[in-house]
Amino acid sequence: MRSITKTPTLPRRAVLAGAGGLMLSAALPTFAFGLTEGAAISFINTVMTDVHVIINSGKSEAQMLADFDGFFSKHAEVPLIAKTALGAPGRAASSSQLSAYIRAFQGYISRKYGRQFRDFIGAELNVISSRDLGAKGVLVTSKVDLPTRPDYDMDWWVIEINGRPKMFDLVIEGISMVSTERTEIGAMLESFGGDIDKMTARLNVT
């Protein structure tokens, strides 16, 4: 995976699938086949196009972060990511506590990771390979080529929700966003003595 000289192992379907491929797969009803590697790759290409539209828009930082909020709700399965980061303590929460937490989490990750997406200015994303994880979705491995800094590996964990591909995790040089946020939310919850409401209030201003 790490060697740059290695030949990319793109599935043939991925080569054929462009924007048209995505529209076709979105138009077809989903059968038990689940998410294909080709559909996951064209989804990632769409996601990157949207990232570039936002960062090259010339808007102010506040406007861009608002755009990233919309970007995350459109492309990422935020409620599931939020609940995974919270883990078992979330099972005891009431539904109103949980939805307030999920809203706060959405704003928090949009600000935190939206800021990091600015690094993508002038960047080029090259899909290296993909791997079918069965019921767990598809893992797309890519390399981000930056004009001024060393390139880095970025993996996209894509799952299928109601027949549509959605981001579940972003893994940069092996470091997973879900694992990072599970650590962060766990520590934050502990610092508030397990009080989800207080933690939600903190997330809203972080």
Next chain:
Amino acid sequence: MFMTMFRSGGLLVLLSFLAACASGPKPADHINDPFEETNRQIHEFNKAMDAIALAPAAAAYGAVIPEDVRDAVDNSANNLALPGQVVNHVLQGKIADALQTTARFAVNSTLGIAGLFDPASELGLFEVPTNFDETLQVYGMAEGPYLELPLIGGSTVRGTLGMVVDFAIDPLRQYIPSPEREYLFLLKGVDLVGDRLTYSDLVDLLLYESSDSYASQRIAYLQNMRHNLDTELVIEDLEDPFAFDY
């Protein structure tokens, strides 16, 4: 180089012994930290050292030294790490990587003027980073408990052992006389300051913007190390993304 290879023969015996400590792959966010209490104390020390020394030094380095010079320092330090990487590639049986690294060292040490420039990358002779930690993994040794080392940061038992062995088997140490050898240490130190500058956003995020900087650094170190060492992805070990779909 030959003497080092010869001495590495003894290492192979040690390695096959260590292979007895083998264990299967672990999930990507697996944490084994029985020394957490001590590690946390060392973490507080490291964080204080970063705040009073390393971070200010990195900021000053970035402000005073032009980027071209900083790049040359970085290239040079990376170049000097290559002979040790060749030894590890050989020990891992990765002959193509060993040859590529040798060619890279030859090109950058000559055309690249003692490693100040990196013409090898333009010829496609990229760095294939490795270390004795990876060699130990190839021979089946488990990473062992997480350790935070004073002034160094995140590591594991295997990573710490690997660092000691990497220092001992570095071919440059056999061939470069004192005091030049000591200058190389200085160069590595300056390069460390440069790395703190290059990764300042990430380090600041981990150390100063996390609710628990120790836990954040630990998971980031472990996942990045497992990624760099090409640890095999086992689908069964990946968490179920729908486990918390409550």
